[in-house]
Amino acid sequence: MKPLTEKEIRAAFVNCSKGEASRLNVPRDLPELPWEDLDFLGWRDPQAPDRAYFAVELDGRLVAVTLRSTAAASWQARRSICSLCVTPQTGNVALLVAPRAGQAGKQGNSVGAYMCADLACSLYIRGRKDNGTRFHESLTEEEKVARLLGNLAEFVGKVTA
Numbered sequence: 491m492k493p494l495t496e497k498e499i500r501a502a503f504v505n506c507s508k509g510e511a512s513r514l515n516v517p518r519d520l521p522e523l524p525w526e527d528l529d530f531l532g533w534r535d536p537q538a539p540d541r542a543y544f545a546v547e548l549d550g551r552l553v554a555v556t557l558r559s560t561a562a563a564s565w566q567a568r569r570s571i572c573s574l575c576v577t578p579q580t581g582n583v584a585l586l587v588a589p590r591a592g593q594a595g596k597q598g599n600s601v602g603a604y605m606c607a608d609l610a611c612s613l614y615i616r617g618r619k620d621n622g623t624r625f626h627e628s629l630t631e632e633e634k635v636a637r638l639l640g641n642l643a644e645f646v647g648k649v650t651a
């Protein structure tokens with residue numbers, strides 16, 4: 491993906507207030523990230539461990555989403571599969587929940603999915619990060635990237651519906 495700036499990321503949030511989008515913690519090392527290996531930018535908030543975010547370009551538009559993770563204890567020891575990149579993980583999958591955009595979110599509606607807890611899906615499907623399991627798929631890297639982006643688009647679609 492093309493490198494993003496802090497300003498672009500903050501302006502792209504669809505499911506939180508402008509104030510929250512301006513205060514939340516964006517990665518400090520944006521210029522040093524391995525952008526050529528990323529299909530989307532996902533990160534955990536270093537100052538609020540239950541918070542996670544991602545930004546992805548869909549149909550030429552950058553969309554960013556805020557997420558909250560459920561308590562670590564419930565998933566930590568379990569092996570599970572990320573619903574975005576479909577990579578099996580050992581103790582590294584979290585149930586992340588996004589408030590829905592607009593009125594639905596204000597009424598408390600949310601969308602949840604199991605995701606790689608560090609949101610480094612792009613690095614797992616490229617073998618750049620070890621997921622601790624032996625698992626081989628017949629899909630090519632391009633096919634895995636397409637599937638990842640399709641799953642992200644579906645998730646964002648539910649958040650913004």
Ligand SMILES: [Zn+2]
Nearest residue numbers: 572575606611
């Ligand atoms: Zn993943």
